[in-house]
Amino acid sequence: MEAFRPLGERRTLIRGSGPLVETVHGEVAWACGVFGGEVVREGSDDAGYDLVLDVVADGAWGDEGFAYGREGGRTTVTASGQRGLLYGLFHVVRLGGTAFQEDRPREGHRPAVALRMLDHWDNVDVHPVMGQVERGYAGGSLFWRDGRARGELERVRAYGRLLAACGINAVCVNNVNVHASEARLLTDRLGEVADLAAMLRPYGVRTHLSVTFAAPVVLGGLPTADPLDEAVRQWWSGAAARVYAAIPDFGGFVVKADSEGQPGPFTYGRSHADGANMLASALAPHGGTVHWRAFVYDHRQDWRDRSTDRARAAYDHFAPLDGEFADNAVLQVKHGPMDFQVREPVSPVFGAMPRTRLAVEVQATQEYTGQQRHVCWLGPMWSEVLRFRPAGEEGSAVGELAGGGLVAVSNVGDDPYWTGHPLAQANLYTFGRLAWQPSADPLRVLDEWIALTFPSAPKRLTEGLRPLLRGSWRTYEKYTAPLGVGFMVQPGHHYGPSVDGYEYSPWGTYHFADRDGIGVDRSAATGTGYAAQYAAPWAGVYESPATCPDELLLFFHHVPYAHVLHSGKTVIQHVYDTRFEGVEEVEEARRVWASLADLVGAERHARVAERYEEQVRGAREWRDQVNSYFLRKSGVPDARGRPIW
Template sequence: MRFFSLLPALLVGLATAEDGSQAWLRYAPVPNANRYHSLPLSIVALNSTKSSPVYTAGQELQKGIKGIFQEQLNVNSAGKGSSSIIVGTIDAYSKAYGDCDEFKELEDDGFYLSTEGRDVKIIGKNERGALYGAFEYLSRLAQGNFASDSYLANPHAPIRWTNEWDNMDGSIERGYGGPSIFFQNGYVADNVTRAAEYARLLASIRINGIIINNVNANVTLLSARNIEGLGRLADVMRPYGVQLGISLNFSSPQSFGGLSSYDPLDPSVDAWWTNTTNTIYKRVPDMAGYLVKANSEGQPGPLTYNRTLADGANMFARAVKPHGGVIMFRAFVYDNHINESNWKNDRANAAVEFFKDLDGKFDENVVVQIKYGPIDFQVREPASPLFSTLRNTSTSIELQVTPEYLGQNCHLVYLAPLWKEILDFDTRADNKSSKVSNIISGQRFKRPLGGSAGVVNVGTNTTWLGSHLAMSNLYAYGALAWDPSADSVDILREWIRLTFGFDEKVSDTIIEMSMKSWPAYENYSGNLGIQTLTDIIYTHFGPNPASQDGNGWGQWTRADKFSIGMDRTVKNGTGNAGQYSPEVAQRYENIETTPDNLLLWFHHVNYTQKLKSGKSVIQHFYDAHYEGAATAQTFVSLWESLKGKVDEERYNHIMFRQVFQAGHSLVWRDSINQFYHNLSEIPDEAKRVGNHPYRIEAEKMSLDGYKTYAVNPFHTASGYTAIVTTTNSTTGTATTTVPFDSGAYDIAINYYDLIGGKASYEVSLNNRTIGAWRGDLEDKLGHAPSIYLDGHSATRITFKGVEVTKGDTLKIVGRPDGIEPAPIDYVSFLPPGVVD
């Protein structure tokens, strides 16, 4: 046994620059290592084949211990002399050391970890389980946990996959961390190093499968060159136990294969898919299977030929069955041209309507992949009723790590509490305990398959997701896919230790910010179950409540002058409440028993409807949006308190995003409140909405080279109007006399940052420059940008602690670039501690 000396204080105390590429696998030195008694002298990996996850486990253990303790341990494939870390499968361990009763209850992918006695034992049911055990052991060490104990860990469900929405051209749909790591210029990328690094990250959180391409699949993925590329990707992910899978375009036999149809009951189509599948498996013998999006949002599918969705799924199931493959068939099927004028129409009903009569008609290797709510990754939805509808079909839950509707990683939104709420929801099928988590595992309805699919969309950015803090969501997804009973705060605390170290101030601060983030975002985006009030027909990023209605997409609010909300009752509405089990349906049918946070999901009410809090719906809207935005402001000061405790590179990166979120939350607040204030004509009791005493509207300043511009949507500009340069080559100047008392102010300027140009600005007081900036957020933020002046492009910059004398001349000079006409909305002079 080897005893450690005290690591130099500087070694563990320095906050050295980090780019995020190692995520939670940093293996940073552990402080006070001399408190920990011993470590075995070598590593025994009971498989020397380099493509084996057990071999990988040995290499990972060596790397991790070197980083944590500055100790180099040798890796051997056998050994019985000195104390060792032994990692391998049950079978391999039994052959080398004899049978052991402790392993008997292990399931596939499960592991046994013992740090008691002379040797550390890491034994997996299979090779992947052994690798998971190695990562578990290293995670304990990296967190300073050296307790002696022994335990088994089995997965909650067999399927724990990610879905990546990468396109063949290298772009990523709803990806905010840069271009694809899998594709480039229409082909699988030549360099697969980054894919291997990602597989390592996934293995460390016990993800065992990955769909690498967009569900809106391109048929050319099936070309010979790309199938060979799939093989190269599978080869580098195999050592980590991550099985590759792909999304398919249903029309491929016709649009790519040259057949006359893609009818799933056409024998020639069936044969084509069988031959194609055999070809892929020849190159990727352990392919996980296929993911299929059919007859949804314009995608082709079996309904084109009056065949059922089960007919389509089973065609693929037959093709992959000889190879042990799985078909993940998305339940995201709906008509996106439904008529809102029909009070009974409801997109939320679609999944149950399409799938309920097919229960039991899917082959055993088909899993129906169900989005957690009935609409589309909203800030709050009830659990999908399809979970309890399908009793004879294997199911999985689809979660979204890439927050398409929840700030696109430019807003901090820790998603584990949202997911936990859904996973813990009791659907009460047959009046029995029927939690969603126990349905997707296969336990509740005794199904052979099931699990989780997380839409992740990593990119080439060193932060993987475009934001350091957003990586907590990927970590939490893996943790909950393995064990849905895990606590959101415990997961977060573990991730923080591994990512940022042991400083309690850092941990407490990030926990506070993260646990407040989902409630804050819900408050300033869309509350009471009305959904995220974003622009659903454009970027899904900024506010635009009007876009929800008046179209066929079915994410309606049915808001008018007097009332708001979807009536989903059986008695008067769409009947959606009746899709749940009787116990749950009764709760949602009755407005008195419906929780307030789902009131507008299930009921259409007057703005004056009283909530259980005693507030009216409209006053709750006003108050919640102010409260949520106020919480977002605190994230800035909370993060500022960590200066010097987090390395400068990550500190600055996160600070930039928190400042952006603070400003954009005000755009959300003002936009939503102004919209419903105008629509309802009901005043805010606190007299805040539309009343901004610290602002100077840009259109009311003296303009030279600038002109006024009516912003659309109108509520995404203060006073409905902004200014833009008169031409795209004219420098604009806006001046005004400061009307406020002399003193120190934070000067905040709201402007619009469009993609397609990088305008430059300069602001001065009495010709004394106090700041300058460029409209280059498209280079700094990963969100879906906009070419318009709207709620997506609206943002602000603040210059703090500026000494101002009443009567000073404020001047803003804007120089347009490209299509960006240096647009400005307003200027605020904020006394210390005030947010306008």
């Protein structure tokens, strides 16, 4: 066994200068204050130090990367830039004691994705329907309250620290639906954004702003927001310049245009490339980026019209524009073609726009996945998306195609646990780590999160938690909307079941269940043609029920209830079985959590236990409503004769 100094006696040397190096120094100094040890700034000799954190401006590791190694009783982190040093420090923290015990040859770490971003759907004014945080399930906003900047800047700084520890380097501080007060963050309320940016900057987190496409009209008093109008372009250039004067490292704009009622270039007969490029050009002189969301579809669809398919919309709108977007314009694409359902195919846009910078947008906030009252760790789902290869095995994975970044809708609020459900923190952490390395094994990331969250956890806790989180997404899928059919939620708030909740709505989200069968025919041969938006081999795989994966069957095909899945079960029996299994799995998870009471702080344990009660109730409600609905409609009894109401 090698000799090494105990925690309280370790000596750390930090070399380099700049604000983020100060942050690193502050972190180490803080740790020394708590655990003992010493931190020294500068010095040419590494001898006698346990840890050396060094900035060497040779560019070898890029702005954010670092090299890590341990040899001769000394752990070293070498970065080419300040951010890299910060991430290197958090790498040491993640390794914990082993960073000071095990020799390791020098190895490089660099983020695979340059932009790793959280979008906050936080409103400045409390929205009469959506509240302070749209689709927020973790209390209020960290940034805004009742129309004003919240002003709790130390908390924002702590949030920046949390994000950096997860590897996240960008935050958009307001909702993509930009209402009247929020619009003004771009102009006369810019100071409030600058205050936030100042708190996030020390942790390497750049600030972005959602803006309204109509800003030149509503803020600038111009008669038009036409992106090709010279006055409009000048207005945006001026606005961008003023933003950068206040926030020199400002990240850029996020725009939801021509989407669910938001204004956009369609009003002026211009393309989305015209719109995005106009903003890109305003940002370019300052190094900023526009994130243009691809979530454009007809939300006033007539449910009677079966030829319109919302799933097609992003591809239909954007694929023809490939190559037309400016270099600093990023097209931000939801991971699936619909809207963050528990199961969707990967958006075909990722395979269709090789000449466009694409960002993948996922949803950490659990809008459709239990609203942080249900445990639903989304790591495996995101990993599946990021590892999906649109052109087949030989082609690139989505994680490699995401040159524009990885973006998650934030699941964080002013809740003491940050995320409402304490276990929902795992989604935040996993997102950050997958954004750093999209090919990472999500199960390993989960283990990291468990180890960091419960630092002195005995094996019983670790081994209890692991399966409970690992399986939670598939469990959630089991008791909710089956076989990729999606939705079936209560309209508006989207919590809890309502099988027909969106069936006769204008939102384009239908399952077409009748007494004989269910599902949406999206084949090219007989359906909406959505399957043909994929390249080979996927177009072929999805085209036929014979090759379509079970879990996406009803997304792509309308089949009889008696259709036999690859699993050997009929669709209807699958519906029943998975509903019963899902509930049993939640009941078992609740039991496991209860058994861990002595190993988790009382308050945290109670919070999770209370949410498991709600999850069990909710899962049973899903099971019973879905089963009753399909029994009533299909007339096919459960083969195992279990109670269906």
